[in-house]
Amino acid sequence: MKKQDILFAIIIIACFLPFFISEPIYSYYLSANNAHPYIMAFFKFAILATLGEVIGLRIKNGVYNEPGFGIMPRAIIWGLLGIWIAIAMKTFSSGIPYFVQSLGIDGVADAMKSSFSLEKLSGAFLISVMMNTSFGPVFMTVHKITDTHILNCGGSLKALITPLPFGKILADLNWDIQWNFVFKRTIPFFWIPAHTLTFLLPPQFQVLFAALLGVALGILLSIAAVSARKK
Numbered sequence: 001m002k003k004q005d006i007l008f009a010i011i012i013i014a015c016f017l018p019f020f021i022s023e024p025i026y027s028y029y030l031s032a033n034n035a036h037p038y039i040m041a042f043f044k045f046a047i048l049a050t051l052g053e054v055i056g057l058r059i060k061n062g063v064y065n066e067p068g069f070g071i072m073p074r075a076i077i078w079g080l081l082g083i084w085i086a087i088a089m090k091t092f093s094s095g096i097p098y099f100v101q102s103l104g105i106d107g108v109a110d111a112m113k114s115s116f117s118l119e120k121l122s123g124a125f126l127i128s129v130m131m132n133t134s135f136g137p138v139f140m141t142v143h144k145i146t147d148t149h150i151l152n153c154g155g156s157l158k159a160l161i162t163p164l165p166f167g168k169i170l171a172d173l174n175w176d177i178q179w180n181f182v183f184k185r186t187i188p189f190f191w192i193p194a195h196t197l198t199f200l201l202p203p204q205f206q207v208l209f210a211a212l213l214g215v216a217l218g219i220l221l222s223i224a225a226v227s228a229r230k231k
Helices: 003-021 023-035 037-061 071-102 118-152 166-172 175-198 203-230
Strands: none
Touching (some): 003 023, 037 203, 071 203, 118 166
16 A cells, blocks of 8 residues: 555545544534435535545556546536436435335335335335436436546536537447446446445435445446456
């Protein structure tokens, strides 16, 4: 472990440890989460999802930042995407159990508000499947487009005010990778199982866990990229 890794680990521990050892800070987090869920979603994704990309860059290129990477614009975009994700999670977790009920399958809506059961597991799985096969591909494509736009702007904050050439970037995407890897592999083998677990958690922890999943996926994708280079 290099000096930069030790320093990075110390900073991360210093930032997150107070939430685990201080009851007042943890209580404040819970109250803020209840009062302002979408503002909190912005900060959760801005911090955690960007952290995942920073760690991923370290794994791939050996540094936590580099010219053109654009940590700040990535964080702001992730924050805005985080609000979108929080809205989607609320919509699907509220709506799908009642959709299932309309098919004549009773008990799922009530089970989602209770402790773990097979009905709750099946409900969480159905919510995850519906969210990741409808909202998921759209979200992943939009994120890829914004990510490309930041890189094209040299990682500068001007990416946030520069008109986004949505159609051009969309047309130039590598759809072979987007379809055969991002959609066909990460959705069924990572996102659906991971979000099934997410929707089993208490509502106040679901968005936080979803943001943490971004960290995990960033690390996994970076490890896969490094492995592919060595072949």
